[in-house]
Amino acid sequence: MQAAESQLPRPDDEVTPSLLPSALLLLGLLVALRSLWIALANRLPLNLILGSRYLPLLLGLSVSLGLVAYALFRVRRVGFPARARASLLRWLLVSFVIGWLLFLALVQPFQRIWFDLALGGVVGAWALLVLITTGLGSRLTQIWRVAEFLTFSLCVGLVGTELCLRGWAMFAPSPTTARVGAGPGELVERFRCQPGEVRFGYPCNSRGFYDEEFFRRDPGDSRPLVAAIGDSFSVGMVPHSWHFTSICEEQLDARFDSIGVPGIGPAEYLTLLVEEALPLDPDLVLIGIFVGNDLNVYDALVELPDPGLRAWLQRDQVLLFVLPERISRLRSEAERLESLGRSIASVQGEETELRPDGREQAAQAFPWVLDPGLEEGTLSPDTYHGLETERALQICSQDPVSLELLRESLSAARRAAGETPVRVMLIPDEFQVEDELWEIVSRRTGRPLERTRAQGLLKVWLEDEGFEYLDLLPVLTGVAPLEDGDRHLYHKLDTHFNARGNEVVAGAIADFLREDLERIRELRGSQR
Amino acid sequence: MLRSDPQDARQKWTHLAVVLLLLVSSCKKSNEQWRADLDSSDPYVRGLAAIGLCMQSPRGAGPALPELLTTIDRSDLGLEREAAQVLVSVGQYHVPALLQELVDEELMSADRKGAIKNALVVAGPEAAGPIVACLEGPGSFLVGDLGDVLLAMGEPAIPAIVDLLEQARDVRLRNFAAYLLGRMGPSARSGLPALKRAAESKDEGLRGMALQAIISVQAGASDAGR
Numbered sequence: 001m002q003a004a005e006s007q008l009p010r011p012d013d014e015v016t017p018s019l020l021p022s023a024l025l026l027l028g029l030l031v032a033l034r035s036l037w038i039a040l041a042n043r044l045p046l047n048l049i050l051g052s053r054y055l056p057l058l059l060g061l062s063v064s065l066g067l068v069a070y071a072l073f074r075v076r077r078v079g080f081p082a083r084a085r086a087s088l089l090r091w092l093l094v095s096f097v098i099g100w101l102l103f104l105a106l107v108q109p110f111q112r113i114w115f116d117l118a119l120g121g122v123v124g125a126w127a128l129l130v131l132i133t134t135g136l137g138s139r140l141t142q143i144w145r146v147a148e149f150l151t152f153s154l155c156v157g158l159v160g161t162e163l164c165l166r167g168w169a170m171f172a173p174s175p176t177t178a179r180v181g182a183g184p185g186e187l188v189e190r191f192r193c194q195p196g197e198v199r200f201g202y203p204c205n206s207r208g209f210y211d212e213e214f215f216r217r218d219p220g221d222s223r224p225l226v227a228a229i230g231d232s233f234s235v236g237m238v239p240h241s242w243h244f245t246s247i248c249e250e251q252l253d254a255r256f257d258s259i260g261v262p263g264i265g266p267a268e269y270l271t272l273l274v275e276e277a278l279p280l281d282p283d284l285v286l287i288g289i290f291v292g293n294d295l296n297v298y299d300a301l302v303e304l305p306d307p308g309l310r311a312w313l314q315r316d317q318v319l320l321f322v323l324p325e326r327i328s329r330l331r332s333e334a335e336r337l338e339s340l341g342r343s344i345a346s347v348q349g350e351e352t353e354l355r356p357d358g359r360e361q362a363a364q365a366f367p368w369v370l371d372p373g374l375e376e377g378t379l380s381p382d383t384y385h386g387l388e389t390e391r392a393l394q395i396c397s398q399d400p401v402s403l404e405l406l407r408e409s410l411s412a413a414r415r416a417a418g419e420t421p422v423r424v425m426l427i428p429d430e431f432q433v434e435d436e437l438w439e440i441v442s443r444r445t446g447r448p449l450e451r452t453r454a455q456g457l458l459k460v461w462l463e464d465e466g467f468e469y470l471d472l473l474p475v476l477t478g479v480a481p482l483e484d485g486d487r488h489l490y491h492k493l494d495t496h497f498n499a500r501g502n503e504v505v506a507g508a509i510a511d512f513l514r515e516d517l518e519r520i521r522e523l524r525g526s527q528r
Numbered sequence: 529m530l531r532s533d534p535q536d537a538r539q540k541w542t543h544l545a546v547v548l549l550l551l552v553s554s555c556k557k558s559n560e561q562w563r564a565d566l567d568s569s570d571p572y573v574r575g576l577a578a579i580g581l582c583m584q585s586p587r588g589a590g591p592a593l594p595e596l597l598t599t600i601d602r603s604d605l606g607l608e609r610e611a612a613q614v615l616v617s618v619g620q621y622h623v624p625a626l627l628q629e630l631v632d633e634e635l636m637s638a639d640r641k642g643a644i645k646n647a648l649v650v651a652g653p654e655a656a657g658p659i660v661a662c663l664e665g666p667g668s669f670l671v672g673d674l675g676d677v678l679l680a681m682g683e684p685a686i687p688a689i690v691d692l693l694e695q696a697r698d699v700r701l702r703n704f705a706a707y708l709l710g711r712m713g714p715s716a717r718s719g720l721p722a723l724k725r726a727a728e729s730k731d732e733g734l735r736g737m738a739l740q741a742i743i744s745v746q747a748g749a750s751d752a753g754r
Binding site: 043 | 551555556557569570571572573576579580583584605606607610613614669
């Protein structure tokens, strides 16, 4: 009697029609097959990229395919236990969440092909979990159920946490929760000057910027702090003491931290804002937009396909990964300052040595600083004219390809900055300032051009969006030419401001920001 | 019945193996498919296609070269190393295109320029002639870079350098050729007759450079003899 009873199926083991499990497993089979096909079709480049890891990848995908096929075969033949129906879906979620985390940890930056390959592994893992669940004896069922519950709860918690963090970031933007793309970050790292790199006799600081060491603003310091972000114009092609930020410091009795990286564009400005500028707690941010090439850049965030997938599978987009990293960096910064005998709120400048060069010494070392006639060209005339012609074609004869990207980057920057004011400075290209160069460029293109079209497009949007901006074009064209007819505000055949140009720009910035900085001083004074 | 079961199982496994083999071989992308991927909106797909086409059909990889060179500069894709590696393997079939790239893109990145130079070096003597022709033509401003390539090539480049030494219209290029031979040292022994003729040139600069080169070549040879 007891033996007969033990052979009767328990209610939990009752086998039900297997439509849903079969459908899901069939879908999984197709996904695994597709992954394997992709791995085989792209075997030449994948073999080169992965080397000895290619065969294990192929083997893994084959095993995944086999597992899913076997699971489907079993379900079709034996049926599916009722007790495991909910487990089927729970393990599916667990497999996807663990796959998601592993992808974020191990397979970066996101590329579609790796996602397609990873899917094959995920469905195989899911199939294995389903097979284990349906094949377990009664002894292990309880333990397995506990494990299932725990992992499912953990996975739901992780996804929920990420969703909550994103909601928080959307409704209360702050530097800590801003999400930036891996592409701009990598470009910044690639083109940033090396710490200690000497330029015109002045070393770059420990962050790789051509300026003094940066320290977080001391609330007790009456001097306002302006973070000036930009590309090679913010780095400058002049001795440090002749850069417009250095001159602005003298004229406005304020601290101007020059956060510049050559060769970058609007998306990277956002990265610099979040990663470098805002941690300093500036009173104001000034973003320099070089009209010559900031409207024709490639952006990793906007123009790449699969933005939806990237939003979840690109590590710099996932706050679960980004936040701990940022907190760790802040802690390291505090420790670094402590090792220098400073607290994180100490006033910058009290303990530094004399600067290696002043404006007079720099002028003596580099005579072309005072006399543009002594400048030597950086590029060959033909190359330079070709470069300027190409830029003119891009911004003076058609809608610049990255205009929308620039707009989105500036909007994102303003959101990330929160209550810190963001000002924009439009830097014209030399052909927009020097008439002789404009004639050369116009002749070479052989078509009608609108010289200031780019500024026109930008200013309409900036005004609509309520950005306060400084357009340097009328400032620079307002400078009287020298005897040879040129204004000599850009270094010869170089595209960047020379010392004369930096002086003019500094004066314009001083006029532009004077009221802002006085307001900040008053506010600071009243708070004391 | 029992005796046929192992045979049935063996047959089934054989059929399965054949099916798998057909599956694997059918998964190979054709050249046309690689070329189609070169037009993808995804730069990573384009980069993979450029690499794939170059590996599959080195001689027919012309359409992939621009994308391959672009990929070398795309650090955000993470394929720059592989692209540079593949460029080296196909460079010998596309020397004129690579030289043209050097001439056209004066502002190219150091990475891209380095990859092209490596490819030219590996291309060997087949590239030496076109390099010299480029130096005499639109690439005269590339003496530094192409000189590095010829030096790195070593002995196989000597006949082309000797041609430059003896036949270049611009005496500065002849000077440069003598300089290169001198830098090569004893391995440039086969260039000695041309250097000796150049040492009798009417041009003082060329005479001086040729004499220095002869000393370098012979001194190195003497040291080797000891």
